Amino acid sequence: MKYTIKILRKEREQTGQYWQSFIYETDNSAATAASALSDLNDREHLSDADGKPARRIEWECSCLQKKCGACAMIIDGIPRLACDAVLADMGKTQITLEPLRKFPVVCDLIADRSILFENLRTMQLWLAENAVITDKMQELAYQSSECLQCGCCLEICPNFYAGGKFFGMAAVPVTTRLMSEMSPAAYRQIARQYAKHVFAGCGKSLACRNICPKKIDTENLLVNTNAKLWKLAVSCKMK
Amino acid sequence: MKTVNIIGAGLSGLSAAITLARSGVRCNLISAQPSERSQSVLAEGGINAALDTMGENDTVQEHFNDTMKGGCFLESESAVRNLTDHAPDIVTVLFQLGVPFRSENGRILLRNFGGQKKKRTAFAKSSTGKMIMTALIDEVRKYEAAGLVCRYPHHELADITIAGGRLQQIIVRDTFRNEFLSFTGSTIVCTGGMNGFFEGMTTGTTQNTGNAAALLFHAGVEFANLEFIQYHPTTVGISNKRMLISEAARGEGGRLYIMRNDQKWYFMEEKYPELKNLMPRDVVSREMFFVSRMPECSGEVYLDMTGLSGEVWEHKLSDLRKEIIAYMHTDPAEEPVPVSPGIHFFMGGIRVSDRHETNINGLFAAGECACKYHGANRLGGNSMLGAVYGGKAAAAAAMEQPSECEIRETAFRESISSPRIRSILRETLLGGLGIVRNAEELQTAIDELTGLCSQEISELDRMRINLGLAALQSAYARKESRGSHYRSDYPDKADAFRKLTVVKYENGAIQLRFVAADSEETI
Numbered sequence: 001m002k003y004t005i006k007i008l009r010k011e012r013e014q015t016g017q018y019w020q021s022f023i024y025e026t027d028n029s030a031a032t033a034a035s036a037l038s039d040l041n042d043r044e045h046l047s048d049a050d051g052k053p054a055r056r057i058e059w060e061c062s063c064l065q066k067k068c069g070a071c072a073m074i075i076d077g078i079p080r081l082a083c084d085a086v087l088a089d090m091g092k093t094q095i096t097l098e099p100l101r102k103f104p105v106v107c108d109l110i111a112d113r114s115i116l117f118e119n120l121r122t123m124q125l126w127l128a129e130n131a132v133i134t135d136k137m138q139e140l141a142y143q144s145s146e147c148l149q150c151g152c153c154l155e156i157c158p159n160f161y162a163g164g165k166f167f168g169m170a171a172v173p174v175t176t177r178l179m180s181e182m183s184p185a186a187y188r189q190i191a192r193q194y195a196k197h198v199f200a201g202c203g204k205s206l207a208c209r210n211i212c213p214k215k216i217d218t219e220n221l222l223v224n225t226n227a228k229l230w231k232l233a234v235s236c237k238m239k
Numbered sequence: 240m241k242t243v244n245i246i247g248a249g250l251s252g253l254s255a256a257i258t259l260a261r262s263g264v265r266c267n268l269i270s271a272q273p274s275e276r277s278q279s280v281l282a283e284g285g286i287n288a289a290l291d292t293m294g295e296n297d298t299v300q301e302h303f304n305d306t307m308k309g310g311c312f313l314e315s316e317s318a319v320r321n322l323t324d325h326a327p328d329i330v331t332v333l334f335q336l337g338v339p340f341r342s343e344n345g346r347i348l349l350r351n352f353g354g355q356k357k358k359r360t361a362f363a364k365s366s367t368g369k370m371i372m373t374a375l376i377d378e379v380r381k382y383e384a385a386g387l388v389c390r391y392p393h394h395e396l397a398d399i400t401i402a403g404g405r406l407q408q409i410i411v412r413d414t415f416r417n418e419f420l421s422f423t424g425s426t427i428v429c430t431g432g433m434n435g436f437f438e439g440m441t442t443g444t445t446q447n448t449g450n451a452a453a454l455l456f457h458a459g460v461e462f463a464n465l466e467f468i469q470y471h472p473t474t475v476g477i478s479n480k481r482m483l484i485s486e487a488a489r490g491e492g493g494r495l496y497i498m499r500n501d502q503k504w505y506f507m508e509e510k511y512p513e514l515k516n517l518m519p520r521d522v523v524s525r526e527m528f529f530v531s532r533m534p535e536c537s538g539e540v541y542l543d544m545t546g547l548s549g550e551v552w553e554h555k556l557s558d559l560r561k562e563i564i565a566y567m568h569t570d571p572a573e574e575p576v577p578v579s580p581g582i583h584f585f586m587g588g589i590r591v592s593d594r595h596e597t598n599i600n601g602l603f604a605a606g607e608c609a610c611k612y613h614g615a616n617r618l619g620g621n622s623m624l625g626a627v628y629g630g631k632a633a634a635a636a637a638m639e640q641p642s643e644c645e646i647r648e649t650a651f652r653e654s655i656s657s658p659r660i661r662s663i664l665r666e667t668l669l670g671g672l673g674i675v676r677n678a679e680e681l682q683t684a685i686d687e688l689t690g691l692c693s694q695e696i697s698e699l700d701r702m703r704i705n706l707g708l709a710a711l712q713s714a715y716a717r718k719e720s721r722g723s724h725y726r727s728d729y730p731d732k733a734d735a736f737r738k739l740t741v742v743k744y745e746n747g748a749i750q751l752r753f754v755a756a757d758s759e760e761t762i
Contacts, residue, residue: 012417028478030566035478038445042658060272062444064480065566067369068276070446083478084565106415114392117273126381131337131374132345141339142363145373149275174377181337 001026003087004049005036007057008098012107021049022057026087033075033097034061034082037109059109066213069148072155073109074098079155081213100155103162113151119167123193125174131181140180144221146214147173153208153218159201166201169208169218176221179228184235191232199229240265242644243637244409244422246396246451247429249277250368250623251606253375254630255427255637260382264638267422267646268388269411271395271446274376278431278444278607279626282368283485283559284352285360286333286627287620288326292346293358299323302359306621309354309519310586310614311722312737313464315757318593322612322621322628329627330361336374339363341555350555351490352619354519360620365485365559368623394420396430396451397653399458406601410651419651424644425601425637428455429630432585432607436707438665441582442474442483450656452608453702455589456709456744461598463610463739463754464587465706466714466724469617470674472523473542474581477566481581484542485559486619488571489516491551493544495523496575499536503543506530521616521723524580528674531579541575580674584622586613586723587710590741595633598743603637605629610739614756615722654698661700663691664707671711677728681715709749713740716751 003024010017024036040046041056048054062070064083071082076096087095103111133141153169154160160168175194179187208218241264245252248270259266270277291297302323307314334340334347340361341348349358363370382388391411397419398410408421428451434441435448456462472495473488474481489495495516496503506526508515516523527540552560552572563571589597589604591611597604606626613621671684688708692701717740719733720726738753 030478032478038479042662044657044659060276062272062276062446063278063281064445065281065477065482065562067280068272068444070272070276110415112415117390117392121380121384124384126377126384127337130335133334133337133339133342135343138339138342141337142366142370145339145363145370146366147373149273177337177373178377 001088002093003036004094005040006094006096007109008096009057009108010105017105020054022054023049029088031087032083033085033087033095034064034071036087037061037082057109058107067148069150069213072100072150072152074100074155079152079211081150084213100151102155102160103151111151115162116149116151116154116170119171119197120174123167123171123175123197124189125171125178125193127178127182128186128189129182132183133181137180140224141177143216144173144177144180146216148214150213152211152213156207156211158205158207159203164201165197167197171198172218172221172225173216176225179225184228184232187228188232191229194225195229199226241638241642242267242424243634243642244269244424244426244644245429246270246409246426247277247431247606247608248274248390248392249429249431249606249626250279250372250375251626251630252427252429253372253379254627255429255605255634256379256382256388257375258631258634259638260385260387262638263387265387265389267391267644269391269394271393271414273392274372274379276444276446277372278447279623280369280372281442281444281483282623283365283483284487284490285350285362285367285620286330286371286623287352287355287359287618288330288361288624289323289359290327290330290347290349290361293349295357297357297359299326301357302326305355306612306618307614309616309618311616311732313614313721313739313756314612315593317757318611321593321632322625325628326624329624333371333374333627336378338370338374350487351517353486353489353517353523354514354618356514360490362487362555364554365487365556371623396454397651399454401458401599404598404600406599410649412651412653419649421647421649422644425603425640425642427633427637428589428602428604428608429606430608432588433706434582436664436668436703437582438661439479440481440665440669442471442481449703449706450699452588453699453706456706457702459599459744460602461590461741461743462588462706462709463590463741464713465710465742466672466717466740467586467615467722468582468672469520469584469586469723470524470580471520471583472527472580473578474583475567475576475578482562482566483581483583484563484576484578486520487556488542488544488559491555492547493542494546495527495540495542497530497536497540498538499533504530504536519616519618520583524674525725527580539577539579542578543575544571545573545575547572584617586610586615586617587713590739593632594636595629596636601640601642603633605633615724656697656699656703660691660696661703664688664704668707668710672714675725675727676714677726678715681711685711685715705744705749709742709744709751712749712751713742716740
């Protein structure tokens with residue numbers, strides 16, 4: 001199969017972006033956007049679709065099997081992992097690749113997602129006491145620990161922007177895990193941060209629901225954590 | 240303030256960072272990617288500890304015995320003793336940090352794993368590495384906020400300076416800005432295995448390029464046992480890599496077979512009635528290699544998981560099932576899956592003492608990049624244990640030394656490797672360092688790489704080829720078969736080779752010598 005891979009590129013030192021297309025031929029029906037990028041970069045001399053010499057494409061990848069989140073980008077308009085985007089399943093031969101838009105673009109397909117990690121520090125998301133994992137909470141702790149911090153849920157969210165007070169769905173799995181393993185007295189501080197940086201800003205659009213590459217049940221995490229927040233608020237009022 | 244540099248933010252790097260921070264020692268945590276993208280998140284089946292929660296009277300002595308036996312007695316007894324003695328505490332602490340190990344009423348459940356007769360492997364379905372990493376990342380965040388852990392994400396090692404047997408500085412490249420920083424002070428290397436020497440043929444990540452190992456070797460850091468490369472028996476080829484099917488699949492009842500005279504032949508069960516499909520990985524991979532070449536056998540080796548119960552699929556392997564369906568379009572609960580061995584782990588690496596010191600003062604190493612606990616073949620479930628314990632031990636040793644860190648912007652001209660040379664290096668190494676090796680193939684590979692070195696190539700490619708050559712020469716010099724190193728021309732184990740193969744790059748040449756496994760000579 002012959003594909004045209006159209007990539008939105010950017011030089012490190014410059015601000016402007018430009019499109020450049022590459023021809024990619026493969027007989028592998030399981031080839032993904034990640035395989036296309038790897039194979040193009042493995043060519044001794046990379047040329048674009050017009051035959052002009054081209055700089056190697058900069059992009060991030062690590063596990064190549066949906067377990068690390070490094071290769072998140074916008075593929076044909078949808079934020080997803082390049083290693084999960086099977087070209088043959090896309091039903092077309094021209095495929096566009098762009099860097100995530102909600103984060104500063106470093107170069108080509110690399111976006112600086114540092115804000116994800118800064119936000120988790122701002123929320124002081126860590127255990128305040130030894131974890132206690134009850135049988136009932138085990139599955140929830142497992143599901144919430146699966147989050148890749150890839151940023152796809154933030155890319156799709158109508159309320160999130162980098163540097164804003166609302167930290168979006170990416171902060172929820174970490175919060176959920178910690179709250180599922182601590183006593184209400186110990187997670188009070190985390191709950192306060194959650195109320196400020198997630199609950200108050202979430203417009204409940206649930207755009208994040210179907211976008212997670214790990215298929216984490218985001219709605220379940222939100223419902224669970226919101227319920228804990230309300231229980232805590234009610235018990236504080238009663239006191 | 241005393242500060243230690245850590246290169247690599249996977250499991251061993253985080254373990255070192257937490258150990259330092261808990262003692263009030265600051266660290267610079269330097270990594271090419273955030274911890275969430277490290278290879279440790281791929282670890283699947285579990286982590287070993289003789290917790291004896293399954294009523295089988297397991298003991299740390301048996302964990303020690305199995306590890307020594309699995310590694311074919313090539314590891315240091317004192318180091319393995321430390322590892323296995325500390326294992327129950329390590330797993331208990333991980334549970335307290337919130338790792339959702341499968342448990343009942345607070346009792347951690349354990350599963351069977353290869354090379355061990357008793358249930359000893361704590362697990363979280365088949366995503367144990369991801370679960371452990373998530374908990375440790377959250378723990379490290381606390382110390383980041385306290386100023387004890389200073390992360391340098393998107394930074395990779397570019398150079399190292401050693402003078403008079405002491406580390407002088409490391410230079411790292413900020414891959415976002417393409418700028419260089421130099422760091423002085425004690426440094427712990429946690430850069431993982433040498434997957435990048437076998438691009439596309441391993442279960443690991445693309446981030447473990449092997450460049451750091453090549454730089455360190457070129458600078459005079461000693462390496463050991465580079466010939467011991469673990470081929471995991473059950474992997475499948477997906478685009479640009481091998482995907483692992485966890486040993487847990489066999490631990491929970493999966494069976495290997497091949498068609499022999501049109502009948503399913505469960506060869507592991509027939510040949511090894513005691514541990515059957517759960518023999519150590521080197522044995523299983525080798526058997527698969529041989530049976531698939533028998534004239535009466537046809538087709539591929541299959542892993543049959545169709546007999547596993549619904550309970551196992553739901554609570555213990557649901558993620559593995561999803562993964563196989565996603566990448567192979569086969570439901571393993573319904574159909575057997577074709578599997579073949581793939582490169583999974585490097586037992587060899589930077590030679591370290593029991594305290595994880597290298598031969599260079601001020602330089603330490605831990606995790607898969609270091610050679611310490613796994614001898615000639617690593618047991619499943621011991622890699623994450625080795626990473627956590629190794630990180631702790633390296634940090635404990637590093638913090639004993641005075642270590643002032645000065646960070647400066649610096650100018651540096653970095654060498655890059657070429658795709659063509661990387662490809663030749665990979666093919667040549669695969670030709671020499673397969674599951675079954677012999678002198679002729681090894682010599683051919685050595686000659687090819689020696690010839691490649693005489694071409695006009697980049698400095699980095701030259702360093703990578705040198706380390707590749709060191710691995711081939713180690714395999715050539717080890718004239719015996721032991722664990723993952725099988726020589727068809729020397730098929731038996733020889734007591735004279737119960738030694739580490741130590742290599743060092745000195746005066747422009749590779750020096751090779753054998754050193755007793757328990758010796759701390761020159762370290």
